[in-house]
Amino acid sequence: MTLPPLDYKRYFKWITRGDETAEKNVLKWLGSEEKIYNWHKTYSEMITEVAHRTKTALIDVRSEILKQDDYNRFLCIDGIHPNLDGHSLIASVILNFLKDNYSFLLI
Template identity: 45%
Template sequence: MIQSVCVFGDSVAKGIAFDSVRKKYILLKDSFVSMVEKNDHIVIRNFSKFGCTVTKGGEVLKKHMSELGRYDYTVLEFGGNDCDFNWAEVSASPESNHVPNTPVSVFEEYYSRMIDEVKACGGKPVLLSLPPIDAKRYFDWISRGLNPENILRWLGDVEFIYRWHEMYNLAVNRLAILHHVPLIDISSAFLKTGNYQNLICEDGIHPNENGHRLIGRTIEKYALINA
């Protein structure tokens, strides 16, 4: 029986969502982490941070390495910020070459290192795949106050954002296979709903409260099957 878990990730794992009424980001009371903790009576330490990339996540992990052996599992959730670009720079110079916060090869290298470090400390890593994004909403979001035409010229088409994000998601899947560690498939859970956009915030990238409920149920189902 699972008694304790620690989580390292970005704003999705932290439980951040955009409140369309108050027009600001908020910390959900019922995030998927808090739901699993409450429903399954598991003690969860959430070390996730808003805006965290796998590089920054590795730094956070190092501060807690001595603790990892105490937990039944160490959940890792990264990629959403790693694949993102400096959209102001793209808007200002659409003809230039722009690189993401973490190039995918670097993303795989650092994530791979993080998985190995968790194992070396006696921890048991579990990876979460990425919830899909709504490319149109996300394009509108990143273009605020910038030049949408220039950004679109650099992208080629709006759906490039979805495809680029999915490339990092596939990298996470490859890492799970390479390192022989469990992967909880959040992506398919969203896509199976049909209109998964209803589970995504106005910004096109953060799961809303219903999205967090789906993630929570998916994790609980995985834990039940593998109990």
């Protein structure tokens, strides 16, 4: 399964607890808040690549969540974990994948 996307701004504020000194220190080695999103996206892309190379079934929840008008509404306050609506969307994506590819499991 690919990773759900994150909201890098909310996640950055969450991990630094809104502390200006912490924010400055993290940005010294991170460079910019946007890199959080890029690293996370790259990690998800690696999952996709490994699945393709190993011919492993892959459920692409990331793309389905990004298709939503405002995907941030599916995330908790920390900006990275899915909230109740996010988990419901992920469950729907997984169920549709199973229906399309492994319907015998749903009998």
